[in-house]
Amino acid sequence: SYELTQALSVSVALGQTARIMCGGNNIGSKNVHWYQQKPGQAPVLVIYRDTNRPSGIPERFSGSNSGNTATLTISRAQGGDEAVYYCQVWDSNNVVFGGGTKLTVL
């Protein structure tokens, strides 16, 4: 079965750019979706189909996907961006989630 690999944690200085990666075999051939989950809250979709932002998601959130790595980029990181971020793909009629990356804004 397909697997997605994420780092357990990423730190970023306030106002700087955070990059959260999601690794998978030839993931660039798939569409990747990203969810933000703040403590005690439900997940929220922040990027779908690699690069698309749902309405209400700030332009500071962007995505890219190529080769074996998909990346969620958060520009001008704010304290409110602290959360766990999950990547997800649809593979062979299966939902696959990454293990999640905890973003800390210093």
Added chain:
Amino acid sequence: EVQLVESGGGFVQPGGSLRLSCAASGFIFSDYTMNWVRQAPGKGLEWISHIDYRGTTIYYADSVKGRFTISRDNDKNSLYLVMKSLRAEDTAIYYCAIWDCGSNSCWFEHWGQGALVTVSP
């Protein structure tokens, strides 16, 4: 505004049963495929079940197949999950989520706030 409100969670002993409900509003429920996704305490997300907009195409994760049953009532704008033969490892927050697809891929467009199920003696 899209709203998904889960209910029916609680404590249950191993081997017991529970029925979760998800009340939908703010969108045309009968047009959308729905899913249940769960999250064990301190763990990641696990998809567990899927039902298409008509209720005719249903899928389950292997971890719950044969024990859980998903259904929907489009007249009542509601999604259900009947859970039987519950195990300690079923302890989790259960989320209902709207499913959307495009370009040969699918994702969870919107999530409810979740219902906590605790399986313990």
